[in-house]
Amino acid sequence: MPMPSWWKEAIIYQVYPRSFKDCNEDGIGDLRGVLEQLEYIRSLGVDAIYLNPIYPSSGHDNGYDITDFCAVDPVFGTIGQLEELIRRLHAMGMRLIQDLVINHTSDEHEWFKQAQTSRDNPYYNYYIWWPAENGKPVNRRGFFDPACEAWRYNTATDSWYLHYFSPHQPDLNWDNPVMRQDIYRILRWWLEKGIDGLRFDALTFISKDKHWPEMTEEILKDKYQGDWGHFYANGPCLHDFLREMHEEVMAHYPDAVAIAEASGVGTDRVLDFVADDRKELNLLYHFDGMSIGFLPDGFKRLDPAGYSRREWKEVYSRWSDVFRQRGWGPIYLGNHDQARMVSRWGDDSPESAKLLFTFLLTMRATPFIFQGDELGMTNIYFTRIEEYKDIETRQMYGIAEDKEGFLADQRIVARDNSRTPFQWDASPQACFTTAKPWIRVNKNYKTLNREAEEKDPNSVLNYVRRLIRLRKENPVLTYGDYRLLLPEHPALYVYQRRLGKDLVTVVLNFSAEEQVYPEVLQGRILCNNYENREARLKPWQAVVIDG
Ligand code: TEU
Ligand code: CA
Numbered sequence: 001m002p003m004p005s006w007w008k009e010a011i012i013y014q015v016y017p018r019s020f021k022d023c024n025e026d027g028i029g030d031l032r033g034v035l036e037q038l039e040y041i042r043s044l045g046v047d048a049i050y051l052n053p054i055y056p057s058s059g060h061d062n063g064y065d066i067t068d069f070c071a072v073d074p075v076f077g078t079i080g081q082l083e084e085l086i087r088r089l090h091a092m093g094m095r096l097i098q099d100l101v102i103n104h105t106s107d108e109h110e111w112f113k114q115a116q117t118s119r120d121n122p123y124y125n126y127y128i129w130w131p132a133e134n135g136k137p138v139n140r141r142g143f144f145d146p147a148c149e150a151w152r153y154n155t156a157t158d159s160w161y162l163h164y165f166s167p168h169q170p171d172l173n174w175d176n177p178v179m180r181q182d183i184y185r186i187l188r189w190w191l192e193k194g195i196d197g198l199r200f201d202a203l204t205f206i207s208k209d210k211h212w213p214e215m216t217e218e219i220l221k222d223k224y225q226g227d228w229g230h231f232y233a234n235g236p237c238l239h240d241f242l243r244e245m246h247e248e249v250m251a252h253y254p255d256a257v258a259i260a261e262a263s264g265v266g267t268d269r270v271l272d273f274v275a276d277d278r279k280e281l282n283l284l285y286h287f288d289g290m291s292i293g294f295l296p297d298g299f300k301r302l303d304p305a306g307y308s309r310r311e312w313k314e315v316y317s318r319w320s321d322v323f324r325q326r327g328w329g330p331i332y333l334g335n336h337d338q339a340r341m342v343s344r345w346g347d348d349s350p351e352s353a354k355l356l357f358t359f360l361l362t363m364r365a366t367p368f369i370f371q372g373d374e375l376g377m378t379n380i381y382f383t384r385i386e387e388y389k390d391i392e393t394r395q396m397y398g399i400a401e402d403k404e405g406f407l408a409d410q411r412i413v414a415r416d417n418s419r420t421p422f423q424w425d426a427s428p429q430a431c432f433t434t435a436k437p438w439i440r441v442n443k444n445y446k447t448l449n450r451e452a453e454e455k456d457p458n459s460v461l462n463y464v465r466r467l468i469r470l471r472k473e474n475p476v477l478t479y480g481d482y483r484l485l486l487p488e489h490p491a492l493y494v495y496q497r498r499l500g501k502d503l504v505t506v507v508l509n510f511s512a513e514e515q516v517y518p519e520v521l522q523g524r525i526l527c528n529n530y531e532n533r534e535a536r537l538k539p540w541q542a543v544v545i546d547g
Helices: 031-036 038-044 079-091 110-115 177-191 217-224 228-232 238-248 309-321 350-360 391-399 403-413 450-454 460-473
Strands: 012-015 048-051 095-100 129-131 151-154 159-162 197-200 257-261 283-285 366-370 481-485 492-499 502-509 524-528 542-546
Touching: 012 038, 031 038, 031 079, 038 079, 038 460, 048 079, 079 095, 095 177, 177 197, 177 238, 217 228, 238 257, 309 481, 309 492, 350 366, 350 460, 350 502, 350 542, 391 403, 450 460, 460 524
Parallel strands: 012 048, 012 366, 048 095, 095 197, 197 257, 257 283
Antiparallel strands: 129 159, 151 159, 481 492, 492 502, 502 542, 524 542
16 A cells, blocks of 8 residues: 555646636636636535646747746736635645746746846856857757747847747756756745645756757657657756755655656656655656557647557556556546547547546546546537647647648647636536637537536536545545456456455446446446446446445
8 A cells, every 4th residue: 555645645626727717807717717616626526726827928838938937927817816726725625736837938038038138148048058159959849839940049149049849938957056946946935825736847858968969850769759758858867856856845845746747758767756765756647648549750640540449558557557566646638738538538428528537536546637527528629720729739730731631630639629618507608708718619518518517417527526426435446456357358448446355346338339248247336327237338338346
């Protein structure tokens, strides 16, 4: 049995404030909207909120380009409202995890505004530069750059600055100890306000190899599975920085959880980050699950052959087994960077949404629920590039040769699919706002909304509430061992959770077809997304059995 921790037993609800609830009629969600809906969030039975960035931002990447780390963007509200959110969550016995971006800043951050004026400016070395006299910078990919470049020339300093994302997001130079101390000061400033943890954005990218090894598509393929994220997550000083950040900051707030968004880290390395004795991080979330079904070119193109449920079972079983003895992990099926989980991994049906939640809430990991998924909210299925707001979609469209094919895939995988306004009820704009929303509300809000689902005992919403209660009432679902059955079955995902005498079997028909599994008739039903239970499992049927 692992050492108990609140963040191992918690169920965490991700709030993307921009799309949650708008209370000042500007079409953009805000903190007042979150405060107003705290009772709803509590009614789910979750234990903590993970809040996407609310800091002043230049707005190129929905808040992931920060211009002031120690403030709240007026578009979201005030620091006082954030402090009220912390207070009220604590009073409810809940917690707050904030999202902080410390791999890069906005190019409108004071540090960068100074740095770009002169090589002698004290802030120049807060960033990563390639002096023009050294010739053309080495090949690196910028994920959101119009030409996929990761270097942008700056005239005043006659040098190029590095940006792994857009040119408006210059990467910070973590080799600079003065810059690191400034970051640690910022972390303490927030932790002193009583927040209960931090989700660190793109954290595995913070160490850069300053020997600037050449990177070609061939080397990338040979050494990093063709994934720039794998290469970027292999910087030489990454663990030194994480250990220092732990020693300097997180160790002084032992009840605060440190979570890394960790593109490029697999099960072969994860314990180097999260094993207790490493004194680096508590949780790290991977991309292996979200990468299922993509072609390996890193441009979010779907494999026309689709993906196999065997692969799904292998990935999630591997990410459960790696923590069998030490360490712990989160589990998620959607977030602000992914499409709606019921569209990406189900078939938009409520049954498939319930099945996905049964999986999410019975695995040996800390479940993260993205706002709206508990209603079964679906993709919005934009058809034209003009409908998209997301820098990633617009940038990739600009460089895509097959633009029609790219748009067809984006209907399934685009990040904007999960960023559409929360659907509260059937009133105009789903009661998200009385103004024009920053992004269109999904047309299905008239029937797919919170108010309608509150009234339906069989709604996805009420099913999720029951599942959350089931997980809370049965420690076997949190700490119990995990054992996969039928690994080769192409559609059935069956596994057991065992803790002492307690044994629970989870039977999931991850398909739109009926599947025969007579063993499902044994044992007392703890949860079932259909009325009845027969040896022929219905499409997307999920059954949790005691024994
Ligand atoms: O996402 C980082 C991220 O998704 C990369 O690690 C990923 O490998 C890359 O996008 C290639 O697909 C975080 C935030 O979650 C995201 O919303 C931001 O856009 C991004 O960082 C930049 O801050
Ligand atoms: Ca607003």
